[in-house]
Amino acid sequence: MTRTVYVNGEYLPETEAKVSIFDRGFLMADGVYEVTTVLDGKLIDFDGHAKRLARSLNELEMKHPVTEEELLAIHRKLVEVNEVEEGLVYLQVTRGAADRDFAYPKDAEPTLVLFTQKKQAVNSPAAKTGISVISLPDIRWGRRDIKTVQLLYPSMGKMAAKAQGADDAWLVEDGFVTEGTSNNAYIVKDGVIITRNLGNEILHGITRAAVLRFAAEAQIKIEERPFTIEEAKAADEAFVTSATTFVLPVTKIDGEAVGTGQVGPIAARLREIYLEESRKTAI
16 A cells, blocks of 8 residues: 655655755754654654754754644644554755755755554564663764664664664763664662663653653652663663553663563563553643
8 A cells, every 4th residue: 555645745656755855954964854653553652752853943043834823733644645543754854955055045945754654563462571672882863862864874773783682772872872873871779770861962752751750650769860871781670661562671781681681570661651650641
């Protein structure tokens, strides 16, 4: 089935969708994106994603292509026409098309593209077995809090992990874990969740915010601070969060088992709570 996608105000078959070869997203990675999960045909945490998109655009001095209300309507229409019950909506905004120049164009109109993907997320086998990660140096640019389309190094990190027989990578800077290639990273020690505090070094995860809120409501203690790979290896549990994986246990780091090497109770419980509560507030 050919998907219907959205490009600059038009709903088109994916085979007919086009953007300019002069688009700065293509030439300069001058763009930002968001991914919103769809469960039961509804959007999870849309408001959080919309607000983070606005922040990313403002940080890069980009025009807002549509209002939040218009954005919601586009998301809902794509979910409906593509009959997505479980999956995601990908959104990308670039500064627009202009002759190639390092200086920002003054009159370019932003490019707005959205498409859907059907994907099984709730019953992911990895949620039952956990994933393995390797550690890699974090050599990305310093503004990781802006969700840009500069994803080459994260892609390379995932490929490096696969080459070592692992599933993903945790990135390390100045001796401390920043985050995963496409997720926020956590460890659990003596019943306490430890995760890096917010700053320019990591993405301000929408799922992260929700999971920490649910953890606090469940009376689980939280410490927001950097931790090392050595500390992670000695933890009782580890896990990651992202919009499309929710809460995903990590059972092995650099070939060494975390805790018992099995999915831990806190990660399992948080995944359960997250799915239950998110479904209640989906729109």
